[in-house]
Amino acid sequence: MITTSDIQLTISLSELGLDDEELQAEVENLLPQIRDVDGVEDAALVEVASVPENSKSLTGYALGMLKTVLLDKAHLKNVFSFLRDRFGNKPIKLILKAPDGRELNLEASSREEFAFAMQQAEDFLNNTKSV
Numbered sequence: 001m002i003t004t005s006d007i008q009l010t011i012s013l014s015e016l017g018l019d020d021e022e023l024q025a026e027v028e029n030l031l032p033q034i035r036d037v038d039g040v041e042d043a044a045l046v047e048v049a050s051v052p053e054n055s056k057s058l059t060g061y062a063l064g065m066l067k068t069v070l071l072d073k074a075h076l077k078n079v080f081s082f083l084r085d086r087f088g089n090k091p092i093k094l095i096l097k098a099p100d101g102r103e104l105n106l107e108a109s110s111r112e113e114f115a116f117a118m119q120q121a122e123d124f125l126n127n128t129k130s131v
Helices: 020-035 073-087 111-126
Strands: 005-012 040-047 062-072 093-098 103-108
Touching: 005 073, 005 103, 005 111, 020 040, 020 073, 040 073, 062 073, 073 093, 073 103, 093 111, 103 111
Parallel strands: none
Antiparallel strands: 005 062, 005 093, 040 062, 093 103
16 A cells, blocks of 8 residues: 555656567566565556556556555665666666655666666655755
8 A cells, every 4th residue: 555655666668669568468577576576565557547648558557667665765776676687778767756755757778777776766765855
């Protein structure tokens, strides 16, 4: 269940150059694997109601997208390491949503870019606004 204190990471594989069926199969294959990553509280396909603009939909879900909920920012490295190992030289897009509602858009298409994106994500989460 998503609460306001959760860190959410939306993962888009739409840049992989796969046809719609292959893309959906890739996401459905990834889903149980990412649920097993340490620190992932929940993972699910992105429903059409929450699809970003210019995204495709298939059977009520965004094509090539899934959303994860992390227990806390300490587990962010586990998810990025998993994604880097799985997609090291393939382009993926990420949207990180902090507990305070701020969002950061990231892209990575190499192991080096994944490392840089992870550092940006950690810096983003560490720079919370005090109210």
